[in-house]
Amino acid sequence: MATYSVSVALTGSGGAGAMTAGQILLDSASKAGFFGLMTRSMGPQIRGGEAAALVRISSVPISSLDDHYDLLVAFDWGNITRFAAELPLSRDSLILADPEQGDIPEAVARHGARVAELPLKALAGTIPGARANMVGLGAVAALIGLPIDSLIAVLTVQLGRKGEEALAASTEAVRAGARAAATLPALPKLPEAAPHDGQRWNISGNEAAGLGALKGGIKFVAAYPITPATEILEWMAPALEKTGGTLVQAEDELASINMVIGGSFAGLPSLTATSGPGLSLMIESLGLAVASETPLVVIDVMRGGPSTGIPTKSEQSDLNIAAFGLHGDAPHLVVAPNSATDCLSATQWSVYLAEALQTPAIVLSDQAMGQSRVIIDKPADSPYVASRLVAPAGDGQYRRYALTDSGISPMAIPGTPGSNYVADGLEHNEKGTPSSQAGDHLAQLDKRSRKLDSFDYGDNWADIEGDGDIAVITWGSVTGPVREALARARARGQKVKLISLRLILPALPGKMEQALAGVGRVLVVEQTHSQQFAKFLRGHYTLPAEVSVFNRPGPLPIRPGEILTRLAAWE
Amino acid sequence: MATYSVSVALTGSGGAGAMTAGQILLDSASKAGFFGLMTRSMGPQIRGGEAAALVRISSVPISSLDDHYDLLVAFDWGNITRFAAELPLSRDSLILADPEQGDIPEAVARHGARVAELPLKALAGTIPGARANMVGLGAVAALIGLPIDSLIAVLTVQLGRKGEEALAASTEAVRAGARAAATLPALPKLPEAAPHDGQRWNISGNEAAGLGALKGGIKFVAAYPITPATEILEWMAPALEKTGGTLVQAEDELASINMVIGGSFAGLPSLTATSGPGLSLMIESLGLAVASETPLVVIDVMRGGPSTGIPTKSEQSDLNIAAFGLHGDAPHLVVAPNSATDCLSATQWSVYLAEALQTPAIVLSDQAMGQSRVIIDKPADSPYVASRLVAPAGDGQYRRYALTDSGISPMAIPGTPGSNYVADGLEHNEKGTPSSQAGDHLAQLDKRSRKLDSFDYGDNWADIEGDGDIAVITWGSVTGPVREALARARARGQKVKLISLRLILPALPGKMEQALAGVGRVLVVEQTHSQQFAKFLRGHYTLPAEVSVFNRPGPLPIRPGEILTRLAAWE
Amino acid sequence: MTVQTALSAQDFKSDVKPIWCPGCGDYAVLSAMTKALAELDVPREQIAFISGIGCSSRIPAYTNVYGFHGVHGRALAIAAGVKLARPDLTVIVAGGDGDGLSIGGNHFLHACRRNVDMTYVIMDNEVYGMTKGQASPTTSPDWCNSKLTPEGTGISPVEPVRLALAAGANFIARGFAGNPAEVSRLIVEGVRHPGFSFIQILSPCITYRPEEREWRNAVHASGEQPAQSMTEAMHRLASDDGFTTGVLFAGNRPAFMPARAAKATLADIERKFVS
Amino acid sequence: MTVQTALSAQDFKSDVKPIWCPGCGDYAVLSAMTKALAELDVPREQIAFISGIGCSSRIPAYTNVYGFHGVHGRALAIAAGVKLARPDLTVIVAGGDGDGLSIGGNHFLHACRRNVDMTYVIMDNEVYGMTKGQASPTTSPDWCNSKLTPEGTGISPVEPVRLALAAGANFIARGFAGNPAEVSRLIVEGVRHPGFSFIQILSPCITYRPEEREWRNAVHASGEQPAQSMTEAMHRLASDDGFTTGVLFAGNRPAFMPARAAKATLADIERKFVS
């Protein structure tokens, strides 16, 4: 019995090593030639506390969790009820439990999955220096058909520093687990991995966003830590330092966004990263960037809201603030990567767009993408690199906000003689001198919207796949499960189109009209409570008469099967 | 030749006394039994600088400027080109200019209005202690048919303190102006004012908002000054002090909104007032008020945006941030008064709603309403007074966020024994204990939207007037000109309906459906550049197939005639 | 009115389990706080305990009084609103060095000078615990264990008590979580002192700053009576090493509290609009 | 590269007409500033002049250099970004007491301690001019002419130089708009001093605080050399009357400036992701 992917949940209290095991599992899958994806579910404790590593291994590239876990390994039951809802199982799933840890809690048992007992701790006890999580790992590998050698290879690299003994203990534990698994009920197994030439990468969405920023040309970052965006900054700090850029930790988000404005005004492509609460604090100054036409990028890694909300869980509910949070008429860019991998290219593109259009770009990532780690083919190089239209040395008559056809005016960088000007958030005339005249206001409002509306975004504005009378319109990390659902729908003969919007703002009604040609029914899928995306679509686009919305707030991920059910109703 | 209203623009440099003259003109009109409205147009200077007092006097209540000014009196030409666009004239209009001040600038002359010269300054020079603005005022009164006695009566009160001589000089100047006017071309004249019993009020929109707040039960205000909202606070500070409330000037808007949250948590109905830039800074903490279910009111007196924008001019472009500015799914109230008078009742209603629904209410006023001064019949008393559902003393098992049918949970006020709880912006369970569980999140999100969606807002949600196949949907201060346009359209036989939305959020699709029954075409009128209101309507309501939008950003007010033109196209 | 018998420290503890790491200094601050509340003998319902966001800022939920766990950095502003609206309440504020001195620095400044009667406790661990170990304004410039500032911040730390004094705080003290009895006493004194009382409590983060366990060897009690004039306090603090515990300053500025007696009715006020 | 001959103060003035009231102290500050810029002899294009919002904050537009008129209270943050991104630029920041000490207080605090090389001028008129006369953090508690605080604020004013010192500013001076020659000299010294230089300039608002004309009788030059240690400065400022002009403190902390030499390529960095 083979399958193209298996999903494994490893859970336990803090210290049980579920996270370590998950990490090694993912690395081993990569070593063995598979693709993969790992997300984490953590408790509110800073250290310790219950945790789950959620790993999916696949013979094809994936960017979605599966409908349920094929295998759940519990090192102990800790406070698992707190997130049992995030661990769907089917009747075919297998729960692997250590009998020493007591009964399976009802919240887990209720799915009616098969159960197998394995004395993980006791087995580890028989090997000096070994830990139960390694025994579990061995069992997992054997059950899903992952070569034990790939595990050992990863352990060898990782435990290299810790010395022979540690390695020997872990290796032995893994082998013991694998042996023990022989007596357990069978699971569908991974096929042999296809041979491949190209490089494979192991990268998280947050790292990918950081890399995309650097590849786009970012040289200056000012930021304030916040979950789940901090890792972007933690990755970028040393990377910038090495490549000749600067990252500064600001006193708060009001400072970080304004430092970024300063850095960009001074000539460097500049960026900050934050999450909902921080984005809220940046709102006023984002308006300043719009009015003063200062390019910059803000990555918002969305988490559960409103307010402090659920800092460690994902949701798409910052769409509203990102698109409409600014006071006044303040056209700007909103770009949404639609997978952990796309965090790289979408962020890179955003840097390019912000610089080309001299306006802020908000990149809407989320916890599910940002903190998931994927095994992917090395991403192709992208041509998008910051390139600002700069003004040459002048004669003192420089018009910073000149009314050009494109709406884009050459921007003088300090140091350029004779083109000095004063950037202003007050409405102004072409020179930048404050003006409250109706004519100047209208001209500058027109210019600032014209430059966004008339720019050529090419095909990047959306991922459009397939054809049919039905289109699923979605965005962001929910694209993963939608894509997988559509693949399944097509496999059973339904004709469906995917429209995953990468460019949220500006809206491009012409392109959407084209994309919707021949589409009679639309299913909108999003992870919010108030249908923010569907309302946004209705407000900005002409949709077919029949629109249905599948929305749910976080933290429960939207699963391919749930989407499939909605599509089936239209069959 | 009589008319029901006349419009007069009085302009001059700082110190020329245009504002004083306008004020006296309005007061005199009231004294004579007329209704009236006065707005101001000011230059960017803090003191001095060009200014215009724009006065409309009418025999019926009004809340709109007219299409153009019947009379423009220029004490001098100063920098009038800076706001000449705000002074539309017709060929029938009369420009009254002092020949001593030089030629009429092209920006004013281009309308082809009639011109009359009057040596205002020279005439004033003949009367010891007299000023040109008083001479002008006398001429205006004579030209438009305002009894000179009413002017003298107002001057007598106002100059009482300054002594006999000052009064005599002004009186004499006014009379001289009136005499001189006899030789000038005629203008349509006001009819005799209808006798009336009731009280008349002279109040600005900002004062009305302050009064509405007090009548609604506001007892605590924390705020930071900002144009054009400061006058609400300046009116409220002494009023609260006298009536046993408190107003505190905070260090910034982050502090003011949080002080207001604290005041409300502690049990007092609390409010702050600000404008776009300040509202931007309050966004994060408004989300806290939503999540912690702390009632409060924020009045946003909108000005030109984005960013610092045009602080002294009006626009409706904060609709987006008010409705969608919060991160996460954060249902709250957005209420928009639709006239200076309605600033009173809409604000009072907002206090009531915020308290009843334990959520923040944003009141969207604007500079045009807030800083205009109107003569109106004394407003009727409104029944809406803050009344919060409070929790009684308890036994330590208090559930602050209990899941009730209405979504409203009794709120314990500090001091209530046995019902203490910790309010939280983290997602929480019914007790208020932080929770990241999907079930708690969904339950609380449902509850927070349910309480808004299921509340009975009665008829206040919109002003609906007239009937017909065509509806004009509008909001806020633009309602004034729309109302007047519709009255004219009806007078010429067109059947048109007015829908002026007072409750922006929550949207009430059921009520709108009823209001739109039988309507085939909709004209949306709003004062923004990006059609924020029209997009909002499309996103939240089902509109007829034919929707047309008339939008323009500030600072040029939308005039009744412009709306009429659009309606005529549909005739 | 309910008749209340004297409450014990235990009565001021809630049954919510702290999310804190085993060994975190904040547990001792919690104990000291509940002990102080018991000693102060204020009814539970008369206490409002306000905080921001951070490990330390979770403390109100672990006590059994009215509380508000607000957003990051704004606790002092909420607290000012509470006290100005309800002068009868005893208002206590607590939070971290990041919450209070980085993002919340402006409110700290203005709370000191506004001098509303409340007590503010900073649980200073010289790090952002909640976000997993970044430098705070009190972190020394050469601490290199944050990925965000791998070479150290290179920035002089803020000395909270000195800042409080310059900004106008009316009572200034320092305690150490390793000496909860003293902390408890400082809180009691701070609450009893009129106006804005500031207490810095050195509270080790054993997860991200395990070396802070050594603070126990560095702290030393102030031998002196609290300074009573600002000048005297400035002179003394000029040579402070950051580890002197005790009450460092006890000023005598009157607390800020606007009068609130009604002298007129709304009808009186409305009369001004009659034209 | 352009060859520049020495520029005069006039060369640093723009042709934008100030919106200031006739007689406002800010005119003198503008003159002092352009004079200082001329004396500093930095090319116009190498100067970035940053401000917030307020009457005083309008000043960059009246000069002939690169400038940024930002939002209320955030000038110092923009300036830090400019200087960190472009260490070659001379960065000057100016604004009001409300902009810098009320809404902008937190950035002031952190700019002082971060010690990025720039010069910050507060044009202190003890009032919000732009919004027509409300109390600022430097307003005395008994000033009753604001409608917002008709009984006075009742709050102790902040002493900006004392706060700057406690927060860690590296150069502290005070000037008076009535003595533009001294102001000009202070600006020159401030710009030349490495790190964060703070200059408070008493600049009367003749519209809302006409009594400030009397400041000319209160100011007096400091007879002493600038204090060079923080302790010495603290002692001196403890007895300052708020009207001593001159350089009050000149410290020697090195300016903050992260290194920026590239040691690796992006390809090197990417290699870490290969699995």
Ligand SMILES: Cc1ncc(C[n+]2csc(CCOP(=O)(O)OP(=O)(O)O)c2C)c(N)n1
């Ligand atoms: C506006 C905003 N920015 C950032 C964060 C993320 N955040 C949460 S707690 C914290 C700092 C905590 O440090 P501290 O106040 O010292 O408390 P500790 O955890 O050390 O007790 C930060 C940056 C947030 N919640 N809100």
Ligand SMILES: Cc1ncc(C[n+]2csc(CCOP(=O)(O)OP(=O)(O)O)c2C)c(N)n1
């Ligand atoms: C966020 C925000 N809040 C409030 C304002 C309104 N505002 C403009 S200038 C100002 C204060 C000005 O005072 P100060 O900084 O002392 O400058 P001055 O006018 O006295 O020179 C205020 C409150 C604003 N522009 N933005």
Ligand code: SF4
């Ligand atoms: S991370 Fe540090 S401060 Fe936070 S709970 Fe753990 S030990 Fe305490």
Ligand code: SF4
């Ligand atoms: S209001 Fe005051 S500070 Fe502003 S320009 Fe006038 S005098 Fe100067």
Ligand SMILES: [Mg+2]
């Ligand atoms: Mg801390």
Ligand SMILES: [Mg+2]
């Ligand atoms: Mg000022």
